[in-house]
Amino acid sequence: MQNKFEKFLIVCIIVSILASGLSLVSRMKAEAQLNQVDIYVDYFEVNELARQSEHNTVWWLDYFRQLGATHVVLEEESLGLLRQALKPLRVDVGQDILKEWNWQKTTPSALAAYHETVGIRDYDVVIMTEEETLYQQIAAGLHSRYETDRFTLQPGDDGSVIIIHGTIEDAVYNPPADLTDFEGQNYFRERRLHSSQLTRLGLGFDQDKISTIQQAGLQVMPRPFSYGDWGGETYLRGYLDDLTTHEIIPDILFFGGKQLPGAEDESLSLLTSFMNQHGIRAGLVETSFQREHLEQEGIETLTESLDYQAVRVFNVWPFVQERYRFYHYDGAEEIENTLYRAVTERNIRMIYFKPFKESTTVYVTDPEEYATIFQRFETRIARHGLSLGKASVFPEAHPSLALQSLMALGVAAAAVLLLRKLFPLSDRVGVILFLMGIVPLIFLLFWRTGWGEKLTAMAAAILFPSLGMDHFCRQMWKWHQQKKRFSYLQSMKEGVVLLIQVSLISSIGALLVAALLSDVRYLLEMDIFRGVKISQLIPIAFYGLIFLHYFGYLRSEDRLAEPGIRPTEIRALLMENIKVLYVAAMGFLLVAGYIYIARTGHEGNLQPTEIEMIIRNILEESLLVRPRTKEFTVAFPALLLGAYLASLRYKSLIFLAGLAAVIGQTSIVNTFSHLRTPVLVSVIRTAYSMAAGIGFSVIYLALMIGFVWLLERWGVRLWRLMEKTE
Known part of the structure; x- marks a missing residue:
């Protein structure tokens, strides 16, 4: 008893x-309001897909729009992207140039003149080009986003030079290599300088790429990349000016890099005000092990300042892209399963989509494969009362x-x-x-x-x-x-x-x-x-x-x-x-x-x-x-x-x-x-x-x-x- x-x-x-x-x-009412899922596609990946297929980039972007995509994620131009696009330029770190014997004869005279007066440092990034239009494009990008004392412009008749002043903290190294003698005994561990993180610095958005996206009937999601103290107030103002000038205001904004623009020098309030003014939601990109979101300095402060007007984002990571014909499926069904679980079980309301791959380099170029998976995905999430559209957000x-x-x-x-x-x-x-x-x-x-x-x-x-x-x-x-x-x-x-x-x-x-x-x-x-x-x-x-x-x-x-x-x-x-x-x-x-x-x-x-x-x-x-x-x-x-x-x-x-x-x-x-x-x-x-x-x-x-x-x-x-x- x-x-x-x-x-x-x-x-x-x-x-x-x-x-x-x-x-x-109250919680279930809030969850019931999250009934729409948005799909953003990646410009770079779609462009690579187009290069391997019989259709051009505009065709593929328009095709993904018909399947339900609304935005295209476009990164700023950078030295790395310019090199991948085979633009006529040479990009080296100072150490590699100085190691080269008789480098003065293989580089523009403007670089030798700079070295005599100022001196090339090991971790500087040196850009050389003979194309004046390209030189002006890079120079304008640097001027619009960074303080002028952080780079030097050296025009010349036999080629122009731009030096971005770097430090050892910007260096990118290859994995250490163990060197051995002829008997196989450990001799020395070598660490080689590969490049510089400064090659990812944003230089503004390419108007031709913006026009390609808009021609396909999609909106641009201009993704910024913030790096260290290079992503301060000057960078942020230049980035926001570009959004207004090019009229590319997205619904959701998520970021590249380890911190948000303005987080380093406490000018993040500029970004917050801009996003509040234009009704832009923050994107919280889920980690690859499907828990929490990528750590980025300032992202939680921004989200709180936006009254939690934020969306959880699923990034189709490379290992997910390669789940084509996985688990004995005939096509991309396992990728579909991955997207389905993300949306129905983890409150994901935005998919950062990238095309399927048969291997690390070969894309699936059959349009029907994408149509089948998108249609099946849309049918399956409908059972949960979900549909494709503008991503829903939780009420605070x-x-x-x-x-x-x-x-x-x-x-x-x-x-x-x-x-x-x-x-x-x-x-x-x-x-x-x-x-x-x-x-x-x-x-x-x-x-x-x-x-x-x-x-x-x-x-x-x-x-x-x-x-x-x-x-x-x-x-x-x-x-x-x-x-x-x-x-x-x-x-x-x-x-x-x-x-x-x-x-x-x-x-x-x-x-x-x-x-x-x-x-x-x-x-x-x-x-x-x-x-x-x-x-x-x-x-x-x-x-x-x-x-x-x-x-x-x-x-x-x-x-x-x-x-x-x-x-x-x-x-x-x-x-x-x-x-x-x-x-x-x-x-x-x-x-x-x-x-x-x-x-x-x-x-x-x-x-x-x-x-x-x-x-x-x-x-x-x-x-x-x-x-x-x-x-x-x-x-x-x-x-x-x-x-x-x-x-x-x-x-x-x-x-x-x-x-x-x-x-x-x-x-x-x-x-x-x-x-x-x-x-x-x-x-x-x-x-x-x-x-x-x-x-x-x-x-x-x-x-x-x-x-x-x-x-x-x-x-x-x-x-x-x-x-x-x-």
Whole structure:
């Protein structure tokens, strides 16, 4: 029977559920507004595609426009791009020129004159050309964006020279090479200067390229590249002037380089004002390992100044481009799958598209391949209520501190409730512990919001799956005490009910995490929940304590009627002689645990096998979202089978079933801890997993009952036969 204090704790949990519900309604309304996905294509890549095909650049750009693209990402002209375009110029670092014997006779006389008066430095970038128009273009670009003392112009009759003054910090080196002697012994490690980062400095936009894009009916997204203190106020003003002069104001702007223009010299407010004035949203480019966004100095400051009018951008990285005929597909289906997952599961609302590749250098030039994938992609995202168009943005939303405080009440109550289930705590001690939990949480929520909400969310992610496993163990203990074997139908009935009950308890933690961390910063992955892996491990430890509470260690049958954690049993467990079987079992569990943790997230080295990915793709194409494999194949069936195992009264098997089950319960919370994933998608994914888990259990339970039947009949006979043989 529950006393008044325990009823109070349950009321606190109910209040926290209601508070989380209110917060989640706001979040889901915001997520529902993100119903359009935009596609930007890369000019350089499309131009390279055109060079390998029978169609020109304008044709391909117009073709991608018909498929749904709206903008073309155009980088500023730079020395690197001019060289790739085979313009008549020579670009060297000073060190390479000075190393060249008799260089004065192979370079314009203007360079020798400069060297005599000023002196070429090792890390200067030297540009030489005999074409006056090209010389003037580069000079004008430098004048429009950088201070005049950072470069020198040296016109001449036999060729003009431009010297950009660099330092060792601008140097780009080849990977170090180990030199060996004739015996193969290490002789020297050589590091060779390759080039300079200054070759990427922006020099303005090419009007011919702009006209090509506009001729195809597309808009220009003029992507700036900011490098160090070269990207200060002077550069920023020149860049913004170009946007106005060329009339190329994009809907979304994302950036190249390690920092934003103006971030280095605190002139970022110029960019913020311009973007606010023209309604330009910031683009947050997702990293290649599909978490957060590329680190760029000033990007978060800019986004906050724009009231979070920002869009998550998926960049079709080179390794994604090369997934043509991947996983035994006939075409680019795996690239389509990658785009589909990005949009439906990670709040991506802008795709920075680049053409498919058969290899690192060979593009797919069949237009039908692109039409097929774009049409399939558009059809698939329509199932989620999404369509192609101007990228949607989140409304600026921050969860109410009052609602968060009510959610913290439920978390503190869950902590006390779990402790009371494990240890004989009086109401007075329970009240003290409740206050010791709730006061710091509320204090942190108001004083350090980020810390407070994350700590509260992590506690919820740990406590509620642990409470769910307490319900599992208590029910196992009751069935074990009944000493009555379940039939197949009874096992399924009791198991399904238990699975739903335990999962609902764990889902409280999932909803609290999703609600507590519903700030727009989390939805844009400008901030993330960093307690995911801890919240998956600690419930396993709690499960061990809970199991000891109900079943003990080597506890006799006559004492099983009295649950409780007994120091003598823990001492016996700790002092147990280690058998080879125990070591083997522990090794197996450690390997399984490593695989479990390593497979969580995208950063680990242990990734799904090819056959797993093929199965996942089939599920994604057949269902609205893919259920989590470990849930429906192992964890949920193990929990359901617990009913039959408890009726068999095999404590060791009950423990193993619970060990698998707790992984499933933490996985439910983990699903909702992926804050970039819409709440509705997480709900559907969990429902799919439970339904599929029940389906697998139908087969597993039949196999288990059959195995037990064979063991009981043939196992006894085999044992007697062995006795007679001896």
